[in-house]
Amino acid sequence: MEKSKGSVFTNGIIKENPVLVLVLGTCPTLATSTSVETGLGMGLAATAVLVCSNIVISLIRRFIPDKVRIPCFITVIAGFVTIVQMLLQAYVQPLYQALGLYLPLIVVNCIILGRAEMFASRNGPLDSALDGLGMGCGFTLTLCIMGTIREIIGTGAFLAGDWFGLAEGFKGIPLQGAFIPGMTIMTMVPGGFFAYAIVMAAVHYFTKDKKKIRKDFACAQCAAAGNCGTDDKVSDGMEGKEDEK
């Protein structure tokens, strides 16, 4: 089944948005969407890792024995995470500090391992790169949407921050007097859960007529799901893999 390059790319942004439809990568989504700035930074870092690891895994997919594929994928991903980590530390110090612990934790972001398992290990490098780019854009877009909501309600300003040192002293677009003062709770932990719930409910509301399969929790996309036994989709996927060989 040959899919067009465009649909491989847009698949990740809309139809299978990793955060809102597949419910993957929830930890970084909640933790780094306190403002558009950190959300965008996290999204771009994860996208870089996702694209690179997808390409490499797709290139070496014929040489990896099936039994040890998950450790192999993790090693490749961890390598790229380390590279991104060192690059950010060297050139974009403020972002490195803002992301903190969540930067090394990109390694265990289920989006990346999930795409390696579900897509890159079965498709060519070009398609895998596009898939990674699409998924990464979907992830970044969602982070920015949530960041916008949380930043506007939480601080009363929009696009504030010094943008990784590029726009120092930029105070953002103040909206304070316009409607409400900042509600700090939205930038804190409960606000993250609230914003996520609202955005996801909105997606459900707007897609309900289109008879899309609404997934519950995305165990199907998780690499370890074969052992979990919660979703029969996984076993289908595994069988598909056998057939291909």
Next chain:
Amino acid sequence: MSHIGALVIIIISMVLVDNYPLAQFLGICPFLGVSSDLDSAKGMGIAVTFVMVLATAVTWPIQRLLLDPIGIGYLQTVVFILIIAALVQFVEMFLKKSIPGLYKSLGIFLPLITTNCAVLGVCISVIDDELKLVDSLFTAAGAGLGFWFALWIMAGVRSRLKDQSRIPEPFRGVPIVLITAAILSLAFMGFGGMFQ
């Protein structure tokens, strides 16, 4: 005696104040995914606590005695995730061979733990905070217990949410679980500032 007191405080503050899923956004995937009933919450909680302590006990000496002295501390991420993956595999094999009863109840949760960011998170954060080995182990234990505690509360709430007919249609499924988590974490914010 005061040292024992300090360790108790570490545990309590990791469970209540710095609760991983509800105050620090670590381990959210299993927190949302495996909290639909109390039995699996228990299994997952025990498995995560066990692996967290074990992983910290292995990764801490490796970082301090091997990676730091020869100056390759930057390999932390790669080394830690591989150690955790191998460790989980070994624990699974060990349980399968020696304690089949425990394997039956915990077995299905173990592979999921490799990609649980709470485990890697606790290993890295005890290194970042420059804690001593004993403090690190207690931090890991506290983090695991806190995860278990949060999962258990969540499973209790969700077992009463089974009938979703009164929930507005777009909020059914995942969003209502997130709203529940938001309210729970709001409650946990009340513990903030309990120490210091």
